[in-house]
Amino acid sequence: MDRVPKLTRDDAVSVVRNPLAFIAERWTPHPRTVQRAAFAALAMAVVIVVTGGAVRLTGSGLGCPTWPTCTDDSLTTTRAMGFHGVIEFGNRMLTYVLCAAVGWAIIAARSQKPWRHSLTRQGWWQFWIVMGNAVLGGIVVLVGLNPYTVAAHFLLSTALITVATVMWQRSREGDTAPRPLVGKAVQQLVWFLVAASGLLIAVGTVVTGAGPHAGDSKEVARIPIDWETVAKLHAVLAWIVVTLTFALWFVLKAVDAPKGPLSRTRDLFLILLGQGVIGYVQYFTHLPEFLVGLHMLGSCLMWIGVLRVLLSLRERPEAVTGLPGQPAEAASLAKA
DSSP states (O other): OOOOOOOOHHHHHHHHHOHHHHHHHHOOOOHHHHHHHHHHHHHHHHHHHHHHHHHHHTTBTTSSOSSSSSSSSOSSOOGGGHHHHHHHHHHHHHHHHHHHHHHHHHHHHHHSSSOOHHHHHHHHHHHHHHHHHHHHHHHHHHTTSOHHHHHHHHHHHHHHHHHHHHHHHHTTSOSSOOEESSOHHHHHHHHHHHHHHHHHHHHHHHHHHHSSOOSBSSOOOOOSSOHHHHHHHHHHHHHHHHHHHHHHHHHHHHTTOOHHHHHHHHHHHHHHHHHHHHHHHHHHTTOOHHHHHHHHHHHHHHHHHHHHHHHTTEEOOOOOOOSTTOOHHHHHHHHO
């Protein structure tokens, strides 16, 4: 058995000065490890959205009435806070799990050889979004669940999912220049789909902010518009997104596009159908909490699906490197 090297004084100084570089010098993760770390960060970004929805739908938004502590006298929830305090405080604790997942993704990306700077930056972007959203979540509590801050809280979570999805995709690609797989017209159609989907999510936050689920049993301010009217606008936008997705699938089939964009578009279409069914059922059954929670999960999956369609329109092959002094053509033939 190999002896574990002792930690010298210079090593200790190196850890303090740059812990990521210290770890990277001593650990080289398998590419699959980096991919799993990126996926874990994405999965936790979705989980934190769903659990945040559970806080709202159980009326636990003010279960901990202040921030950053739970009460004026206690950092954690107390027995007097009851069920709502446990739900709200539990969601706060999940933020640390999310930070751990993002931290693992950053360490794995930084330790990969060669060092992929862009992948590491995407991990750090996630970290700062999480920190910003944690502060915004505290503001949401301090202003008594103001619906506009709640909407901003959800949209910032969507931004986190965006960066996490891109990092997950990039962890499975090389760092060469992207090569388009479809023409300009198809790319423009997909960008219309991305814009419509983003607008759909934004209007969905308005529906939530005006709807009956205020997030707490106390009197909470709502966005002063008729939520049913906005819900109908939300439904119209959903049909536009579905139509654009079907049109994209038809165009991809017509131009004999590669399998990647086709399969991603098919997956998105299926997600949209499921999300549409849930949306209509929850509307006509007066917004039961369970279905609203499923709809929030569907919103995350829909956005990830849209981003995966966008990212499937190009490819970044792994860079081929041979032995020192070996020509690139020879390395390519050797790999083949």
